Amino acid sequence: MxxxxxxxxxxxxxxxxxxxxxxxxxxxxxxxxxxxxxxxxxxxxxxxxxxxxxxxxxxxxxxxxxxxxxxxxxxxxxxxxxxxxxxxxxxxxxxxxxxxxxxxxxxxxxxxxxxxxxxxxxxxxxxxxxxxxxxxxxxxxxxxxxxxxxxxxxxxxxxxxxxxxxxxxxxxxxxxxxxxxxxxxxxxxQPKVRYRGIFINDEDPALKGWAQKKFGGVNSGMYEKVFDLLLRLKGNYIWPAMWGKAFHLDDPKNTALADDMGIVMGTSHHEPMTRAHAEWHRKSENPTGGGAWNYETNGESIRKFWRGGIERMMSKKDGTPYESLVTVGMRGDGDEPMSEGTAIELLEQVVADQRDIIADVTEKPAKQTPQVWALYKEVQDYYDKGMTVPDDVTLLFADDNWGLVRRLPTKDVNREGGFGVYYHFDYVGVPRNYKWTNTVQIGKVWQQMNLSYQRGAEDLWVVNVGDLKPIEFPIDFFLTMAWNPEAMDTHALRDYAEQFAAQSFGTELAPKVADLIERYGTYAAMRKPELLNENTFEIGEIAEPKLKGGEFYGHYTKWQRLEQDMIAVKKQINKAQYSAFFQLVEWPIASMSNLYEMYFAAAWNKALVEVGDARSNHFMELVQTNFQRDSDLTDKYHQINDGKWDGMINQVHMNYVTWNDPEEQTMPTVSKIYGGKNNIEVQFEAMDQPENIQVIDASDFDTASNAKGLTWTAVKHLGQSNAGMLALPQGQKPTSVGDNIALSYKFNQPHHGDAHVTLELSPTLDTIARGGVRLAVAVDGKPAKTLSFDLHATGGGQHTPQEKAWAKAVINNKQLLEMTFTELTTGEHELKVFRIDDNMVLEKLIIKSAKTDTPIKQ
Structure with a gap:
């Protein structure tokens, strides 16, 4: 283990x-x-x-x-x-x-x-x-x-x-x-999950540019290093880089190298039959240019193309196949839906034809060649509506591209091919691309993949890692957990950052480095940097002599404290450790802290300019400094260790307007008040917390009631509070209020009136398609109110109310449930939160009291 x-x-x-x-x-x-x-x-x-x-x-x-x-x-x-x-x-x-x-x-x-x-x-x-x-x-x-x-x-x-x-x-x-x-x-x-791997994706311009400088291309020289890393992490499977690339064609050494090292090759969810999508349009493979990627109008050409992929898999000199997990199924050209409707019959025919090709070329029954069918985006809808899937094919469920698993097995759980999960640490798509840096909190990975394993997804785990760097820590965690999900319990999760830090920097510094890594993971996961701008958070109030800082000030200050703590630890790092420390700790923290400071300053510049306050000039200069520092930090990354990583951090990450990449880095718009001083001292004080609001971390419960084999557990590094509260083990059936699996919280009502309760939850999806995820809430033993949410994540847009709710939840990395309890007496009250459905993670309770003129009935 x-x-x-x-x-x-x-x-x-x-x-x-x-x-x-x-x-x-x-x-x-x-x-x-x-x-x-x-x-x-x-x-x-x-x-x-x-x-x-x-x-x-x-x-x-x-x-x-x-x-x-x-x-x-x-x-x-x-x-x-x-x-x-x-x-x-x-x-x-x-x-x-x-x-x-x-x-x-x-x-x-x-x-x-x-x-x-x-x-x-x-x-x-x-x-x-x-x-x-x-x-x-x-x-x-x-x-x-x-x-x-x-x-x-x-x-x-x-x-x-x-x-x-x-x-x-x-x-x-x-x-x-x-x-x-x-x-x-x-x-x-031995491993508990059969296939465990990574998907290098969205690799232009960063990984591609780096590989060209370091190895002359995304070629066997690069992949030899990737395969060595993968095997040392006890992984065995890869979807290779695919933006305009073809693993088996770009370097003649690639195919044999993977086999020589023991790597199982695959292709991504929309690249069937071992064929890279880029191959379809290459004249070396298709002299006529391939034609339309449309099975109804160009099926013969597509089948010929697929046959070539399986023939290549069988071209090993000793007569045995190159070890592969063959992707079957089909999506549209460029990873788009295959048709406007639910093309169940067409997709079933596609797979039947693909399996005929596999059987014919290998001269063995198709079931003897391992296959996987990715139920990604609209393909999952086909499955939900009854699409027939051969029993020996592994069904690969997917997350919503933002780390929330969409569907898990509810039937045929003992099917021969089993199940897997395709997960994301990187994504290009709505509501916003995120490719620049590590924004993964391993507690969320643990919660979703533990749920997946408990529900039977134990045959394939593959994660989209983008450029591979700088996502080292979550990759390490994902593959470690994949080897033995049962050993990765909440205690192992709690200790993981310290173990990783000890391995990298020694036991003496491990607790301090681990604290930095953990805090970074929590803060960075709260909101992707590509979603940040000067309008993201409420800034506070303009006041004299100090500005009153609001929500943005809170985020800015915690990043500043984290960077200062990092600098203190950095002083204890020796010369041999520094390159690793810079890559794994210093650069992620400094670059994100700098980004928050830049947008924080841009927000205050805008607000102060509008009222003619010369303090705006201080923030204008700060924005300019931050913008330059971002470039300097990138340059330092590219120069460290004699330029070994030159080009690796080249993803655009500032001033997004739409979901897709801006063409270049641009500084936020700032203005200057002429005639005002540029060196005015600017000071802040935090805004006062309203007396009528009580905030309770979910882990600060008074009592926990456990039953039906379920136990409330505080899971560290899960969510934005001290710990996420989860009823374990996961994967269990719904329970009722009568089962009394509940957390109890005491709160004070300062006056007669109402209490408006907001529950902050980790966003999760309904993995069994029952129509939402439920819990119940009661006050003072009165009848409980059942609450639910149903975030619909097709990944295809934000048009329906459900999709808009999903986009809001993943942007803010939280889901809110609200209710009001009326006519509460002055004094202490008890609020209970009851488990009903699985995959519900409680992070925080916010209770806002309000006076009412309605007489209180005694």
Whole structure:
């Protein structure tokens, strides 16, 4: 279980002194305690690594990488050998069950028990074996049930030694160790989700421009680094970059590279039959230019095109197919709907024809070739209305492009092909593109993917990661959780940022760095930067001698405090750590803080100019400074580490007017009052909180009532309050007020009158198509009122009331439910919130009291 290893074994491994942590007590785990087991590195010298002479290329590559990792940790070379006879003394053996004679010998002699992994998918066993062969005292054996199992077991040891999966893609340094041990015994592990991967998307101009400068293009040189990262994160699947690109054609080395490294190739939700959409319009593939992407009018050409994709998949020299998860189905040209209506019969015919092609080319029943059908946007509507899907095809549900899963299994939950989820950390579309920086709160990812797993989506998890950087932290979390969603409980979620920080910057700084990462995630998720401008928030009141700051002031000040706290931690970062710190911590915080300050200043400039207040000039200069600083921060990112990341942060992110990108960065419009002083001191004070408003974090409940196997749980890093309140486990059936699964809150009514209650919730969607998500509220034991909301997220526009409500919810990252309780007496009252439906996350309660002239009935 990677999350457990990361929270215990790894922390022990990177500590400079013995901690006596779980790692040093668990079997076959890295430990730095002196003489605590099998010496992997001793007095600065690592053991040799042995593989069979005919080892699979993926195993060979992983073993070679592990040798490099041993050198990173020890400072000395580790030999890669193909015979035990070449080794002197102890060694590391890496291989696949049934493919390595040395492993088979150990199994047959009873020295290695592999029953736990035999016949499993991507499982691995790590074991310390005593006296495995004559003349060899001990061997550390990594055996996979298949080739990726061996790869994952190997990289698991690398990570425990202190080699971050992000050693290249975020320049995370490796702390050298003179002695590294492996505790005695054996352990095994395997994934809970079958396919786990990423989708590189919306990659122009940033990733594309960077790759052209670094590798000469989005080519095999770049993908070799991406695949290495993916495997070290225990991922196995990818949708490659697709904006005008064709993975299999752009670089002749790409296809073989993926197979050599053990990567399962796929294509995105609208690119069927292993074909990149860009291929359709290339004359090399279609001499006539392809023609219309219309199955009713040009079906013969399209089928020929698809056949070519499957033939290419079968073109491996040894006669076996390149390992692929074939996307089936069809959308319109350019990722648009295929038709105006619900084309169920047409889409069913498309898939039937595609499966005929697969069977004909592979000369096997279609069900023997893994396939996935993405129920994205309008395709989900087809499914909801009864579209027939072959039982062996994996059904890939999708979120709303903003991190809210739209639909989950309610029928055929045991179907052969199973289910998956396509999730987004990046998106181009309504209500606004978001591509520039990390705006992901991992608590939200956890809540939605935990729900998905509990409801049966356990065959494929794939996430749109845009340019891949700077979304390192949520990618790390997503793939860690995908390996074992059951191990990623609320405690593991709470500790995850600190574990990530420890891996990157050491245990001493980990709590401080983790606090920065967590606060950043909460603040950045509140509103995408592309949705910010000078009119986003209420600014306050113009007053003398101090301006009174409103909502915008609150956001501005918390970002400023976060940046100051980051600068304090930065002073403790050593030179070797700085490049990683800048990429993972400093740049995200500084750039977002700067953006908030710029729009905050633009808002005040506008307001003060309108009343002729010369303090406006101070804010005009601040906007100009911020605008230049944004460019300076980008330049610094592109120059750090000798320009390694030049071009990677080139996404436009300022002054959006419509949903799509502006053509260039532009500064907010500011004005100057001539004759006024430019260096006037400007001071703020916060506006007074009205006495008649009480704000209660949902986690500050007085009592919690649990029943039906459900327990109210405060989930840290979920939502904008201290913690989101959630009834766990997720995925359970509706309950009633009578079940009394409720949270109780005490509030004070300062006078006779009404209490207007607003519940702030994380926005979520009705994943079972029942017509909305419900809860109930009651005061003082009176009959409860049932409230619901139904955010309809087609992703196609904001025209209907439901779509407008959805757009408002995702823009503000909150959903509000409101009610009024009348004629409450002065004094204390009890408000109870009852669970009814699943996927309901309570964040905050706002209670506004109002006097009334209506006599109170005693």
């Amino acid at each position: 990677r999350s457990i290893i990361k929270s215990a074994a790894f922390l022990c491994a990177i500590s400079s002194v013995s901690t006596g942590a779980w790692a040093c007590e668990s079997p076959a785990t890295i430990c730095l305690d002196e003489n605590s087991g099998f010496p992997l590195i001793q007095n600065g010298k690592p053991l040799p690594v042995v593989i069979s002479a005919n080892a699979n290329s993926a195993v060979r590559r992983a073993a070679d990488a592990f040798s490099d990792d041993l050198e990173r940790v020890s400072g000395s070379n580790s030999e890669l050998l193909t015979s035990v006879k070449q080794a002197e003394g102890s060694l590391v053996l890496i291989g696949v069950l049934g493919e390595n004679p040395l492993i088979e010998e150990l199994v047959s002699q009873g020295k290695l028990d592999v029953d736990a992994i035999r016949g499993q998918w991507e499982a691995y066993q790590v074991a310390v074996v005593d006296k495995p062969w004559p003349g060899v005292d001990q061997a550390l054996v990594v055996v996979g049930s298949d080739r990726r199992g061996a790869v994952f077991g190997t990289f698991d040891l690398s990570e425990q030694m202190g080699v971050s999966p992000w050693y290249w893609f975020a320049d995370v340094p490796t702390q050298q160790q003179n002695n590294v041990y492996v505790t005695p015994g054996s352990r095994s592990d």
